[in-house]
Amino acid sequence: MPVTDVVELILADHRTFERLFRELRDSLGDRAEHQRELSGLLVAHAVAEEREVYPALRRYLDDSVIEHGSEEHLDGHQALLDLLESPEVGSAHWRARLDHLEETIAHHLDEEEQAILHQATRSVPEPVRTDLGRAFVRIRERELTADCGSPDRVREPVRALARD
Ligand SMILES: [Fe+2]
Ligand SMILES: [Fe+2]
Structure with a gap:
């Protein structure tokens, strides 16, 4: 049976992000493709x-923890957009932006794992985690199909933040 515990699914994606950052550092790899992925x-x-996930976890965790996670997503989107807008993949400019994105994401993954996921494993009943896992996969797949990583789509939340 496929894994549907939302915490395990999220952790698996986090490890994939780390692998993709490693692959992006390899100058012999297809960096444009890895960047798209x-x-x-x-x-x-x-x-x-x-x-x-975050809305459902408000029942079990402090609001401030969830809100902080959302703020960090915006930081991540801004750093990602900076990378996508860098004119030449592999240039020194691009590598500096890759460094910044990797630091921003590593910080978020660490905090999300410590402050949110660890607590969710302890407080959220297993059937709820399973339902949330299915919902997480559904939205994730829908977004991937809609080419959610294109620069135009990444600009949307960053613009919304700038308006606040
Ligand atoms: Fe995450
Ligand atoms: Fe997150």
């Missing part, structure tokens, strides 16, 4: 967390 997955993952 990373961008789509980062956005689909964050959207699925915010639409399905």
Whole structure:
């Protein structure tokens, strides 16, 4: 049976992000392709967390923890957009932006795992985690199909933030 515990699904994506960052550092790899893959997955993952997972976890965790996670998603989208807008994949400019994105995401994954997922495993009943896992996968797939990692789509939340 496929894994549907939402915590396990989220952790699996986090490890995939780390693998894609490693692959992006390899100058012999297809960096443009890895960048497309990373961008789509980062956005689909964050959207699925915010639409399905974070709202449901408000019953079990402090609001401030959830709100902080959402703020960090916006930081991640901004850093991702900066990378996507870098004119030349592989240039020194691009690598500096990749460094910043990796730091921003690593910080978020660490905090999300410590402050949200660890607590969710302890407080959220297993059937709820399973239902949330199915909902997480549904939104994530829908976003990936809609090319959610394209620069135009990544710009949307960043613009919304700038308007606040
Ligand atoms: Fe996550
Ligand atoms: Fe997240």
